[in-house]
Amino acid sequence: MARLQLLQWQPNPNLVKHHFISPSITFPNPFKSIINTRSRKLSSFAASHQFKQSCCKNESSGSIVGDLLDYLNESWTQFHATAEAKRQLLSAGFDLLDESEEWDLKPGGRYFFTRNMSSLVAFAVGEKYSPGNGFHVIAAHTDSPCLKLKPISASSKAGYQMVNVQTYGGGLWHTWFDRDLSVAGRVILRSVDGSFSHRLVKVTRPLLRVPTLAIHLDRTINQDGFKPNLETQLVPLLSTRFEDLQSESTNKDSISPSKAWHHPELLKVLSDELDCNVDDIITIELNVCDTQPSCLGGLNNEFIFSGRLDNLASSFCALRALVDSSSSPEDLSNEDTVRMVALFDNEEVGSNSIQGAGAPTIFQAIRRIISCLADDKVSEGVVERVIRQSFLVSADMAHGVHPNFMDKHEENHRPKLQKGLVIKHNANQRYATSGVTAFLFKEVAKVHNLPTQEFVVRNDMGCGSTIGPILATGVGIRTVDCGIAQLSMHSVREICGKEDIDFAYKHFKAFYETFSSIDRKLAVD
Template identity: 80%
Template sequence: MAAIARLPLTHSLPTILNHTRLLPQRRLSFPTYLNRSPFRSFSAVSSGSDSNASIVGDLLDYLNESWTQFHATAEAKRQLLAAGFHLLSENEDWNLKPGGRYFFTRNMSCLVAFAVGDKYVPGNGFHAIAAHTDSPCLKLKPKSASSKSGYLMVNVQTYGGGLWHTWFDRDLSVAGRAIVRASDGNFVHRLVKVKRPLLRVPTLAIHLDRTVNSEGFKPNLETQLVPLLATKQDETSAESKDKNVSPFSKDAHHPLLMQILSDDLECKPEDIVSLELNICDTQPSCLGGANNEFIFSGRLDNLASSFCALRALIDSCASSESLSTEHGIRMIALFDNEEVGSDSCQGAGAPTMFQAMRRIVSSLGNAQVTECTFDRAIRKSFLVSADMAHGVHPNFADKHEENHRPQLHKGLVIKHNANQRYATSGITSFLFKEVAKLHGLPIQDFVVRNDMGCGSTIGPILASGVGIRTVDCGIAQLSMHSVREICGTDDIDIAYRHFKAFYRSFSSVDRKLTVDD
């Protein structure tokens, strides 16, 4: 019954009983975190802790908090502030000092954080990990209100390359960002998350689609992937609510939806002047598998990487001695819009990270900065592009090249592609593997088959931006871009330890390599 007490109160008794059946019935030889409830209610993260046993549970908290890229960035911001990082503004001058820890956000969906070594001198390099905060999802159209056959429907856009058939028959809701008119007449950004099931995209009964199992489920994404909100209200009821609707949303969004959003935001419907909403699955992220060795969740791609990078940076700087011998600058960059090409103000295609690097070098260098100081810093820098990897699927093993089949629980996957879809080179792969070897961590390699297309990451975008050495890597997973994905608990712990080892050991590893250019 102790496990039941830790479940969110929004779950009914049958749901709670179903989840408690996932708990192990015998003592396991797994870390202690696997004896917890399959999913945890949100709790504060102990940022300075080096306890590996807590990392998976803390990831579940992070996933359950981070329904959207906005919420993921807000939670990262909260953790950084709790760990003693100072919030900067891109609109103001920076006064940085060795030993300092700083961060800034852009668009509420992109974040750059960094810690300056006590022994830093101008021209020393950056040790950075980059990931992304967005995931394939459905987003509300600017005019979302429609009705069909007596139902209120919500029109959506597809964002990224999702497995859209997995979004049917799921308990869905909305979350994202709103701009709200304050009592003083100013406008403020607010996060909104309606936690209860609100929407659903029902499938057609097999009696009305007899060939679906033989010919496949191929929905029209414009006309058939439309969530159902409610049964249609009578005109009198609808008109009575219209008078409280903001002019921006009149005839754009259903008054019923606007009322629900205003209740969550604790404002009047007419005070909501702009919305940027994702459709989200309400099922919590949780442990799964007979031994609780899996994580079942949406948005693992790429919040699992973002979280491991965030925690590795925080924990690598947690003790007073951790930066005392550091000559470089430790950094993370979490970008939005990777799933649609990164070409946005808040995406990796923008110069956000490199502009920040220039400002850091300039602020720390004072009179010592010369024309080539930043260029020398980049030559000494190293970037880890962290994005989830394709684990070998037991039912489709032939989709992988036979000598490069990453497995769950076997460590980070280094991604290689001769056509530069990934930024890994022989040198960057070697250096990242040396860090793993130094700390006894497993590592894997991935190459796509020659007869299959290859995805890409932010790695090549950032590597080509200023010529920074880059390795592409990721945590192996299954069901990538599904509404519910799968990864291994051990790999979360390994990724976290590998990233933390990278921050603490890369400088010494890099000094051992002599490259004659």
Template identity: 75%
Template structure:
């Protein structure tokens, strides 16, 4: 009680704010169950406002209130679960199964029916889910939202073990275009996929997440780098960006040395690291045959700002878009009758490897989505003998490429074109680029904005300055892959590709509502415009 009294004196507003949203691991268990949160932060997050009668501080999707419930708390849960692309896919899989979607396997023959809801994964880092309208007929289109599960990060090299100056170090490689200086002096850990040998000789895919701070990349003291503030921090990514794991133990026993050199695969990584992984997985070190691990920031995703209006988190790019799309699909066909009048097929496609160009078996550059679309059309065609069912379906389809957008930075406003400065809390940003770095056209922008207009949702426009380079998305890749109409859009954010990013809380709910409205109303809107007739 004494601690709470001091907190009341210092920050009484925390006890009366109705907007406090806690991550799930703090809402669903003892606030003292995670010893790796600092005491000050723990006290701030664990206080329950007196007006709340339960540990849950947020409205859920099952709310019966007249207004749409916020999904922000659920997004925070998703972010805190999804340290890697594998965990993001696993959590999406769990939620889809809980919502009644049926898991398919790409290697099996499919048996699909109108009104059915299905999904499959590829590499456990790419996912495609779809719901078939009960009024579907052969040749009808797909309404798709596509995003990606990967984010810039550090990944362990195949041989990660190294030692310097009495420290055990972990060699890493950079993945994507990260702001690598933000990874210094952070409490880091490891998460990803491990292949484990089973007792019967089979091999099992398992996910691992070491939740405690395990690694750190320390910066050099200013006394040894006096000009860093004047000349800038310019680390060498090969020699300076190597995390510390532990201090080196000199008195290693002969038995330990023999074990560490037992096989080349084990010698590739520190025995200490392998022991940590085996403890997490409850298996022996010898059973671990392959690892694929990301370096991750351990700080939880949370609300921030004076009015709790921001989301502070890693991997907002692009898990925020992924979750809004996934949730919109699930909720758009949650109740009986939601698909009863639908003529199209509603789909979500979440790809891996966007941050490095999408050219992989699980990336948007692979024909994953289009192969699935063709299989769906063929499966539903039955005895249909007409011409061009799949091609006609493509022409009637519409793709929303959802990726985070560059919000205007108040300290660098000149980096944005004067009339295209997206702001946080002002709705989805529709991205335009005359050189086709984004796939938006005048027609696709109009149709997508018409969805927002009908539902009174705000939208914004973005175009890059002519004297600056422009990023890109999976939109042009998918649009050109088979010729599907596409609009590029995203939630405005700051600190893109930093280890810790920022977006607006209100924009998450707006994006969710816009995506859900797209699924529910686009069929009627699309019938009103045909530019090729």
């Protein structure tokens, strides 16, 4: 059954904001929410009281931090992040589109579509838009480094049931040891009529743990470092019961693949969460997730402690900026462009997937939008002309300077937490920022009195990359790379500044509302 937990993180009630883990939500074909009634009744008063407090605080301060924490606590996986984004868009009045169906778009309309349940494109059309005008896009990604269950996950060692996992992305894997872990993701079920449906599942109670070896058995670890073998030593422990495991493994041909490949006890937990029979589970696509909720921290609650800040913090700020900048007809009445958000999957592993930024998703969406709004009267080179006038903000978390490792940063480019968005530069095109795109994006901030910072990696260190260069080359669109400064990037538990969330949101919202006027002031030879 779904479980709801109410957790308090600090003993002083004057310094703490209570945050609860939302109940496990499932989505039949493809996203309709089903919330366990019993858990909802048990916690309805506490949840309602907390929700009201959060709303009042956010409305009075103009901060979106409380809403971000709720989003992070709901979005354990890329699937849940996309589902929650979809829920918010529908609640805001956006219309859901199907990529496989014909579109009917109108000026002033707000629309979105999803792909693979893990990526999403949303857009709002200005009332004065005409084919040939540009698109203003903010792009981010929904995935984070994590552990994923292997297709055959069941194994046993020394009297324990273990779960075999794959490493996804470039995680700081040592941080996953000695954490209270569980599973969440997507499941395909067989219905009574023989059809199949997608469902999302999230088990909120701790199920798994990767225990470290006692110091008494590894006396040199503090001198030699912790260097676990990711295949043999990064294997989560599930339980001590495995009576039927060996007999099942010898008769796999006589039972369903899901039962043969995964521990029956784990499948029973999933079936309880989904309120279905174990035999209905056809296949699973699960991430291992840290169960500790996202929360505020620091002496003055100035930090956000959470998993998956990279890059759900950027995704949420971009999504919220689009929604709030087009929440009423007046917001789009004088707009002559299309405002867009694109949230992609698989950035952490290179973006080369149908739901990743390497796919032509944005280009296809732009072409279809133009075709719909042109009433089939598309003039020569209209798509190319639109792209020339468009602008993309690649939003991905940035490396804040670490107080204990300051020498890892170039001395004149040390972004700090609570000091605004970081503009990323790299002469070798690991970031897509140019002098012109940086100038334009910083002008948006200047008009609205918002701080910005600069980042360049040291010449003697490697530089990561983002979806910025991928989209800049794939679409041919002007691009700036930016991000919110954070510490502990790719750890199971990350940290960023609370003020930077609001700075990012305001910067993105200002980008949608004022970029056109700023862009027109830049003379082109």
